[in-house]
Amino acid sequence: MRKRESFNSRWGFILACIGSAVGMGNIWMFPTRVSLYGGGAFLIPYFIFVILIGFTGVISEMSFGRATRSGPIDAFGIACESRGHRKAGEALGWIPVLGALAMAIGYTVVMGWILKYTIGTFTGAVLAPADIDGFAGAFGSMASSFGNNFWQTAALVICMIILMFGVGSGIEKANKIMMPVFFVLFIILDIYVAFQPGAVDGYHYIFRVDPKALSDPVTWIFALGQAFFSLSVAGNGTLIYGSYLPDTEDVPASAARVAFFDTIAAMLAALVIIPAMATTGAQLDQGGPGLLFIYLPHLIKAMPGGRIIAIIFFAAVFLAGMSSLMNLYEAPIATIQEKTGLGRKASCLVIAAIGIVVSMLIQGIVSDWMDVLSIYICPLGAGLAGIMFFWVLGKKYVEKQVNTGREKPFTGLFFPICKYIYIPICFLVLILGIALGGIG
Template sequence: MKKRESFNTRWGFILACIGSAVGMGNIWMFPTRVSLYGGGAFLIPYFIFVALIGFTGVIGEMTFGRATRSGPIDAFGIACERKGKRKPGEALGLIPVVGSLAMAIGYTVVMGWILKYTVGAFTGATLAPADVDEFSAAFGSMASAFGNTGWQVVILLAAMGILMFGVGGGIEKVNKVLMPVFFLLFVGLGIYVAFQPGAVDGYHYIFRVDGKALGDPKTWIFALGQAFFSLSVAGNGTLIYGSYLSDEENIPAAAGRVAFFDTLAALLASLVIIPAMATTGAKLDQGGPGLLFIFLPNLIKNMPGGKIIVIIFFVAVLFAGLTSLINLYEAPIATVQEKFHLERKPACAVIAVIGVIVSILIQGIVSGWMDVLSIYICPLGAGLAGIMLFWVCGKEYVEKQVNKGRNSHLTSWFYPICKYVYVPVCILVLILGIALGGIG
């Protein structure tokens, strides 16, 4: 049997997981949610849910991957085999794999937009529109059917080029460079914004606790959704990265670092975007692509040094998005390798062809495509992985696997919290997402 690839260093693994978690949700959604749901009143439940999901879901998926040394299909199959039937588990394992591929394809479209705006930041095209209406028209044209094919193909091929070099030679090396640079760029942006007139109003809003908002159930619901999706628990990407981890590594410690740096990235984005909006008196009440491609460029255009700021900003966003895209494609690539016994490069080629064709076809409907995945498939994948590990594999198996690489055993509360709190939370996220049209 061929030896499974692995990460070369502890921090290589941690940075890869941080790269997986840090993405568009941190940049275009978290600041908006902070703005809409009472600033500090949103942060309190968000920190609580990050701690809960980081302690349970992230640790669980890393552990499940390492214990089975496989992707979701075989991991679910191995779990069910303990009860006598492997096939049902393998069938259920298809859900997070297909979900990861579908999410990667949708993300490819978005990353095509980001690549175009990053290049445009250098050429001047990104800030060329005269006002918010022209910025909106430019984005609408790009986001239409077949409106940005070339750039999204380029970003997909770039991701595949990295993935062809494998876990240690591609994924790890790229994340070791891009993630530190991302944080440095956003820290630099934060320092710049801090010296702009009116920025203090933004800081005051971020950290002020609105009691009414804190008591609003919607604040807690959307904080849960933000934490859940930001930490990338979906039964695929974190699980597959865990499968490349040695038994000597301390998974709970690694999961804690991932949760910390993912939260730091979200806070940095808020400390840049909300004070920047405050300097112009603009109201941050719309997140998603509109914030990133319409309102922020219009804002940056009128800031001192805007031509430099827009370059730094979009380069940082590009790095964050690319590391997430790599993770999303890794699960289906690894699955093709495992199930069809292909080498990595042919497996990458197969997934690349699928990715190019489907991403071109969904350009005009990518918003609805991603909504379906985030509402249904991601929480379902996370819930299934949780059921397989904590309900099917059982307490003895879980505690043995999670304590590998540790000097002392993890608290005895870990297993019951995972089984009786985390798994029901996954189901709750699914139900709330369906009821409210998405909470991630």
């Protein structure tokens, strides 16, 4: 039996998990929602939900993965084996695995855009358009069907080369470089923006508390969605990273660090983007790709030293995106290894071939592709993982696994909160996503 890979250090694992959580949601969605839903009025429920989901979902998926030393398919199978239904459990385990692969394929398209813009900041192409219509046209051309084949393939190749080196020598070493650099670059941008005229209005906008927004259920719903998807609980990536952990690791402490730094990353992005918009009097009501590839480049072009700022910004965004892409591809790659016996490099090549072909075909519909996955598959995968861990395996098993590696037992409230609050929240996110067309 092949020896299972593992992370080489505690901080290597934590940085990899932070990398999986820090992604486009932190950069192109969080600042917009802070702006739209009352600044501090959004931050208050957001922080509450980050604590709740970090305390429950992140810990449980890490612990479940470590306990079973496997990906979602075998983890779900092991859980159901205790009830004599291993095959049924394995069948359900395919949902988060295929969800991770599909999400990774969609993310590959986005990473192709980001890589093209990152290189374009050095050549000057990104800031070349004369007006907002020019920026919109450039993005529209790139985001059309088969409009960005080269850069999309290049982004996937970079990701797979890192993954071929494995967990300790690939994922861990890459994140040990990428995540510190990401934070440093965004801190540089924060300092720069702070000295721009009018930035103080942006800070007031971020930290104001609008009582009407705070009492509006919609604010709480979208704060829940933002926290849920930002922390990457979906029964796949966090679970598979947990499977590479040694028994000496204190999982609750690691989960707390991941939630903390993910929140810091989101706040760093908001403290750049919202004050920057305020310096021009622009209203931040545009989220998603349009913010990142149209409105922000147009804004950056007008700022002093715009080209340098663009280079720093898109380099940081590329690092955040690549770390998330590696996490998404890891679950299907590990599954190929576990189910076929193929080596690491061969498994990467199989998944890369699927990724290249399908990502090419969905370039023109990637937004709808990602919406379906975030609405249906991610919360369903998280909910199923929670059911397997808490309802099927039970309290004694859960408490043993969560307390492994800890000097003191974790709080006894963990099990009932997860079983009776967190799991229903997963399905609430699913229902609300369907009803509102997505909340993540």
